[in-house]
Amino acid sequence: MLFNSFEFLALLALTFVLYYLPVPGGVRRMWQVGLLLVSSAVFYAWGAPQLLPLLAFSCILNSLAAGRILRQRRGGEDDAARRTMKVAVVVNLVLLALFKYAGFLASQLPWLPESVVLWARGIPLPVGISFYTFQGISLVIDVWRRDVSEHTEEMFTRPGKGRAAVVRDASFYVAFFPQLVAGPIVKARDFFDQIGAKAWSQIDWITVRRGLFTGYFLKIFVADNLAEQTGLLTIGEEGLRAFGPVGLMAMLYGYGLQIFSDFAGYSLIAIGLGALFGYTLPPNFNFPYLSTSTTEFWRRWHLSLSSWLRDYLYIPLGGNRKGSGRTYVNLFLVMFLGGLWHGAEWKFALWGSLHGLFLGIERLVSRGKTPSRPAGGIGGGVVAMGRWFYTFHLTTFLWLTFLMPDMEHIAGFFRALGSGFSIPGQPVFALAVYGGVAVLYHAWGWLKEHRADRWLLHPPLALEAALQGLMLFLIITNPGAPRGFIYFQF
Numbered sequence: 059m060l061f062n063s064f065e066f067l068a069l070l071a072l073t074f075v076l077y078y079l080p081v082p083g084g085v086r087r088m089w090q091v092g093l094l095l096v097s098s099a100v101f102y103a104w105g106a107p108q109l110l111p112l113l114a115f116s117c118i119l120n121s122l123a124a125g126r127i128l129r130q131r132r133g134g135e136d137d138a139a140r141r142t143m144k145v146a147v148v149v150n151l152v153l154l155a156l157f158k159y160a161g162f163l164a165s166q167l168p169w170l171p172e173s174v175v176l177w178a179r180g181i182p183l184p185v186g187i188s189f190y191t192f193q194g195i196s197l198v199i200d201v202w203r204r205d206v207s208e209h210t211e212e213m214f215t216r217p218g219k220g221r222a223a224v225v226r227d228a229s230f231y232v233a234f235f236p237q238l239v240a241g242p243i244v245k246a247r248d249f250f251d252q253i254g255a256k257a258w259s260q261i262d263w264i265t266v267r268r269g270l271f272t273g274y275f276l277k278i279f280v281a282d283n284l285a286e287q288t289g290l291l292t293i294g295e296e297g298l299r300a301f302g303p304v305g306l307m308a309m310l311y312g313y314g315l316q317i318f319s320d321f322a323g324y325s326l327i328a329i330g331l332g333a334l335f336g337y338t339l340p341p342n343f344n345f346p347y348l349s350t351s352t353t354e355f356w357r358r359w360h361l362s363l364s365s366w367l368r369d370y371l372y373i374p375l376g377g378n379r380k381g382s383g384r385t386y387v388n389l390f391l392v393m394f395l396g397g398l399w400h401g402a403e404w405k406f407a408l409w410g411s412l413h414g415l416f417l418g419i420e421r422l423v424s425r426g427k428t429p430s431r432p433a434g435g436i437g438g439g440v441v442a443m444g445r446w447f448y449t450f451h452l453t454t455f456l457w458l459t460f461l462m463p464d465m466e467h468i469a470g471f472f473r474a475l476g477s478g479f480s481i482p483g484q485p486v487f488a489l490a491v492y493g494g495v496a497v498l499y500h501a502w503g504w505l506k507e508h509r510a511d512r513w514l515l516h517p518p519l520a521l522e523a524a525l526q527g528l529m530l531f532l533i534i535t536n537p538g539a540p541r542g543f544i545y546f547q548f
Contacts, residue, residue: 059104060542061327062278066101070331073097077335078258086255088223091230094335098235102185109184112157113233119149120194121228124201124246125214125221131204132215143202147195154191157184162402186239188399192366193232193243199370200246210250227253236331240324240545242342242362245369249337256336267526269330275529276323276499280492282538284316287488292463295470302480306471308489313461314454315489315496317544318346321360324543340365345503347453347496350445352416355453363399367392382425389421390414400460409459416452 059066073093081089103110123146130139155163161179164170200206201214214224231249232238288309290297298306325342332339346358356364372392378385390411397410462468 059101060540061324062274062540065104069097069100074334077256083255087253090256090335091226091253094234095226095230098230098233098238101235102233102238106182106185109182112153112184112187113190114229116150116153116190116194117229117232118225120146120197120232121225122221123198124228125224127198127202128204128211128214131202132211139202143198146198150191150195150198154187157181157187159402189241189243190232190238192363192370193246195370196243196366197228197231197246206247207251210247213250234332234337236328236335236337237339240321240328240543241360242325242328242340243366244339244362245366248340252337260336262333265333266330269326269328269333271526271529273323273326273328273330275533276319276326276496277543278323278537279529279532280495281316281320281323282541283492283536284312284319284488284538285541286538287485288313288316288461290485291461291471292467294467295474298471298474299477300480301474301482301485302477303475305480305482305485306475308482308485310454310458310471312485312489312493314347314457315493317457317460318343319496320544324545345500345507347450347500348446348504348507349449349453350442351420351449352413352452353420355449356413356417363396367396371395386418386421389418393417405459405462405464409456412456412459 059069076093077090079089099110099113102113123142127139127142127146130136130142160181161175164175164178201211204211213220213227216224227250230253231244231246234244237244290301291306291309291313301309322343329339329341340362342361344358344361346355349355349358372388375388375391376384377388391414393410393414394407395410397413398407400406400409458468458471462471
């Protein structure tokens with residue numbers, strides 16, 4: 059079920075009305091959590107109900123493992139708790155590998171019978187399995203580290219019938235529908251203390267409005283309209299030559315702005331929906347195309363994934379604590395696996411590996427340099443602009459490995475760049491009109507960061523309402539062709 063579908067809007071309206079019914083305080087928490095859990099199940103099972111048992115198994119597995127780990131740790135059985143944690147993490151990863159990577163891995167083994175390869179390729183890919191698997195792993199690792207509140211520990215160690223409530227709450231954490239299929243990835247320590255009875259008066263309407271209006275606008279008006287042009291990038295070299303270098307670069311720039319608008323739009327909608335039901339979800343984007351280095355880009359792009367990879371992979375591997383050589387290996391390995399997380403294809407591994415390579419180069423070049431304040435004046439501005447230009451174009455060209463079916467299509471794109479000069483109207487128009495909105499959004503972000511006065515941080519309500527009204531008008535009058543969110547496939 060898509061956020062931009064009528065079915066979802068109907069489910070949302072019904073859930074919202076039932077959620078804030080005047081249920082007595084003693085059972086309100088159970089009613090609201092149970093209702094959201096049921097709505098999340100309907101949301102997930104709408105298109106493929108046969109995959110709902112896998113989500114349920116993931117929820118139950120991780121909730122029971124988390125409770126067992128905490129009971130073992132409280133009893134002084136640290137080794138047993140470690141074993142339970144490892145088993146739970148391995149089971150999570152095995153399920154992820156089976157449903158997401160079995161076909162890919164089988165196709166890499168030439169000695170396997172064709173029937174086995176076809177069977178592996180036929181295994182369905184559950185929507186959002188990467189996201190809810192990572193949340194399940196976060197749950198068991200956070201409780202093993204005891205990186206949760208005392209209140210959460212008490213909840214997970216309840217005896218008897220209390221364990222059913224633990225399974226319910228842990229399942230709610232994993233399956234909460236706003237972030238179920240495409241994030242933001244929420245860490246257990248940041249979510250469980252939020253679970254409780256919610257009142258209408260507690261709704262943060264500013265976050266709701268900003269998240270929903272801006273998110274739907276970025277998705278429906280910007281990303282979906284750009285997709286009508288950027289989808290042509292995969293047609294092959296002969297077809298691309300007709301667009302000429304200007305048209306090709308317009309489409310490539312457009313794809314970079316499209317994937318940002320699509321994913322940032324989803325994340326903002328999720329944050330707005332979470333606030334609608336009284337839950338705070340973490341920000342996922344911080345104007346990534348303002349970055350002046352690849353390192354900064356990953357501090358601004360898909361923040362919840364970057365944070366997860368840092369806390370649960372990079373640091374456990376040793377981070378930068380075991381010498382410079384190991385640091386570069388860890389950095390590259392994390393980015394390689396982060397790329398492969400996006401999809402079971404070598405192109406995603408290549409995309410992550412190239413980012414890892416440039417992260418390592420930047421770290422090597424800056425090694426030993428003393429941090430200093432950027433130079434002011436015209437000279438400093440030129441240097442900053444040059445670094446931004448380099449980072450933006452590096453990131454944009456690396457999107458080719460993310461988008462194209464194979465290396466031949468990438469090579470064909472670059473060969474087509476040398477074709478005869480022409481200026482196709484449609485790609486340039488789409489970039490100027492729809493991509494221009496994403497550029498203005500980043501310009502506003504730059505002003506917030508560099509000209510941070512109260513007017514920018516807290517614009518007048520009348521102006522904000524007028525902008526949101528304009529967004530709604532454009533969503534209704536000029537939507538792109540409806541399509542799923544790009545990150546639903548992960």
